[in-house]
Amino acid sequence: MKSLKIAIAGLGTVGVGVIKILEEHSAMIAARTGRRIEIVAVSASNRSRDRGIDISGYDWADNVLDFAARDDVDMVIELIGGSDGVAKELAQQSLSNGKSFVTANKALIAHHGAELAQSAEDNNIAMRFEASVAGGIPIIKSIGEGLAANRLTKVYGILNGTTNYMLSQMEATGKDYGEILEETKLLGYLEADPSLDLDGIDAGHKLAILGSVAFGVKTDFDNVYMEGIRRIKLVDIEYARELGYRIKLLGISSLSDAGLEQRVHPCLVPKSAPIAIVDNGFNAVVVDGDYIDRTFYEGRGAGEGPTASAVVADIIDIARGRSGPAFFVPIGEMQEARPVSISDRNGPYYIRLHVEEQPGVIADITAALRDEDVSLHIMLQKGSEQDGTVYVIMVTHETHEKRVMNALDQIDSLSSVIDKPLAIRIENL
């Protein structure tokens, strides 16, 4: 049986998981692929760190770029991370030296996916990145293969497990954002740069990849609108619940005659929506298409086992000899879609205001909404805080993003308004 020789760059959580699966399931994988997967070399920043696995049987490389030049390596697995630097160099050199390439690196694919796929195509080599989106959910393969008969119109989901965990925990424990953030840090759930999670950037990377696979458009991360969860307070989660909603950080992408819409932001979703009950570290993706109507996928979005499972599935795919285009259509067939701006969104909004409890405040607020032609559907104000301030919660009828933002700018300038007003988009999914 001819073996497939692989080199693994990066031995963090995912790299260790990949080695464990390949060792534990080696006979099963060989039976499924007709090839033995042989790890010939590994590399990481620290050779001696205790990882709970024995790596002494594999060659060690101090410089991962050596993998791209080795004659005894057929495939390079990149688990280093980062959109540029050594991860990108390794990708470029591996592909141009005829090594197939598997990565879990969402930032790399979101920023350079088209260019790398072009290189893979030019060299007639396979490139795969299933683990870059939604961990253990095989969403890239589902879209690119299982749904290939459909014109897909919309793809959206919970693409970041850390922030989903935080929002779930705020609701479950009644603790506010700051306290849950500290607990999440201690659990080690945040990316090395927490902004990637908290500001929606990680979800943005994944959304750009998903949209590209779903719609056959070139990955356009620069035009993803991203807003994270830093401004969500417990009071928002509580009022949302009272109004029949839950708050989720969603990535939403759709392709229409208007162009490609790509946005990541907190949303109020109806409690009854399937996505509303996806909690903690779980991810979920919904894909709408013309012949399937709607499909829904849920699973663990991160962690050793689920992410390594996706990486090994890619290795198996290539071992089976499947080497079509990385984004399922040749780069020459991919469109450059016109971006749709967030300011063109239409829909209802949840608005939270924190104001002084005094006469005339509501009149000033509603005047600003009237001036922008924003019509209210619901308004809530319950008693007042002990410090003489009060939260005013409003739900608008369907309206235009620009009008809401203009009204909030006006409201923000009122002397009776304490915190910057917050608007959360309502998505009646």
Ligand code: HSE
């Ligand atoms: N920070 C990411 C998340 C890790 O929380 O989903 C998996 O990509």
